[in-house]
Amino acid sequence: MMERCTECGSRRLDAGTYEATRVVAGRTYSAELAGFRCRDCRRTYFAGPGLARCELAIAVHLTVHGPVCGEALTWARIALGMSGQELAGLLGVRAETLSRWENDRSPIDPKAWVLVGCLAAEKYDRRGDMLQRLRSLAKPRVGARRVRLNLRVPA
Numbered sequence: 001m002m003e004r005c006t007e008c009g010s011r012r013l014d015a016g017t018y019e020a021t022r023v024v025a026g027r028t029y030s031a032e033l034a035g036f037r038c039r040d041c042r043r044t045y046f047a048g049p050g051l052a053r054c055e056l057a058i059a060v061h062l063t064v065h066g067p068v069c070g071e072a073l074t075w076a077r078i079a080l081g082m083s084g085q086e087l088a089g090l091l092g093v094r095a096e097t098l099s100r101w102e103n104d105r106s107p108i109d110p111k112a113w114v115l116v117g118c119l120a121a122e123k124y125d126r127r128g129d130m131l132q133r134l135r136s137l138a139k140p141r142v143g144a145r146r147v148r149l150n151l152r153v154p155a
């Protein structure tokens, strides 16, 4: 937990649920999040898993509803916790290409946009199937020669 307000230095911080708003790509998102409010300067602080989850939820909404733009793509990448290098590698493009998309200097490849949106949705749902596939595609290995399959097929 926070000890002091970083704005005014006060120690009088009230833990609670507060309205958080974020403006991304021209749209204002809001949600109730756990945080702290300074009793003296009224500044509110949000942190922890709730904030990360909110940022991911915004990324999911943006990648479904648009706009398809660099700001939204950058938001989604950061919500995924990835560097430009890492995401570019998974998408099979050069880091410079991703950078041009993020800076609106060239149109975002629609398939890359959809993949990023699906990665965000998957992470929001606490799954990682597609991420695992993209990672193994980026670093192909032969892998095990024999694999025992556990089939869970209804009888």
Ligand SMILES: [Zn+2]
Pocket: 005, 006, 007, 008, 009, 010, 038, 039, 040, 041, 042, 043
């Ligand atoms: Zn304060």
